[in-house]
Amino acid sequence: MNEDIQNFLNALDGIGYIVEGGGRILAVGQPQWQDFLEKTGFAASPTKNVIGHNLFDFITGAEVRSSYQRLHESVWHGQGQKLSFQYRCDGPSVKREMRMSMSHLSLDGIGGAVLYQSQLLSEVARPPLNLLDPDLILGVMANERNFPIVALCSYCQKVAWPLSEHREDAREWITPEDYYARGGHSDVRVSHGICPSCVGMLEMA
Incomplete structure (x- = not known):
């Protein structure tokens, strides 16, 4: 992935990553990825550990994986140039409201791809669960x-x-x-x- 695209992902609000039609992760916004993993308590993982791998392999639960694949294919084929939805990414002591946006991209040498952008909307502390x-x-x-x-x-x-x-x-x-x-x-x-x-x-x- 060229430097301009990497700089674009690094400048996005939230975590941005680009995924080709079949699900292979092509590029990930670098600083946001590390910051979010540390904040949520998940083990820090360098972006090089996910680039080149299939996004859907990281999604747990057959029903959940299928829902992401359906949305991904819809955007990738251009049936919806962009879609977004809210979701939760709670921790034991915090409620997090998030927004996921998926947008169609046309990239030289690749054709259609999907830009994912995950943004934090709110974060509220609570007793641990x-x-x-x-x-x-x-x-x-x-x-x-x-x-x-x-x-x-x-x-x-x-x-x-x-x-x-x-x-x-x-x-x-x-x-x-x-x-x-x-x-x-x-x-x-x-x-x-x-x-x-x-x-x-x-x-x-």
């Missing part, structure tokens, strides 16, 4: 333990609360705060999915 610990979100703390599975919406961070022992689809999506208020605990494995409200939001994006 261990369910949103990065290690738990990534499965590090429960890989070899027979903990129950809890479904977490990857877009709004709501938790699926079962309403029936006999029907897996009988569940209510509640906030992490309500999850603990109802007796939920942190000895779980997190399954990444999408709640019905966010399914509807993405269909309109």
Whole structure:
């Protein structure tokens, strides 16, 4: 990726990255990437570790991965020159409202590509919620333990609360705060999915 494009990504508000049609990451805004990883508590990873890799390999949960692929392909094919949606990227002690924008790009020698721009809209402190610990979100703390599975919406961070022992689809999506208020605990494995409200939001994006 040439220097002008790298300088453009480095100057964007938030994290910017360019992805080709098949999902390969071509370039990433350098300083914002490191700053955000440090702020959110995820292990710092040099951008060279993601450039050249497929974006969708980093997305956990088949349903979530499929939703990103659908949006990506829509923008890449030019069916929507740009789309955006809000999502959450909470930490144990902080609520974060984010906006993801995806825009079609035409690059010499590559053809169509998609510019992703993830921006922080607000950040509010709250009492710690261990369910949103990065290690738990990534499965590090429960890989070899027979903990129950809890479904977490990857877009709004709501938790699926079962309403029936006999029907897996009988569940209510509640906030992490309500999850603990109802007796939920942190000895779980997190399954990444999408709640019905966010399914509807993405269909309109």
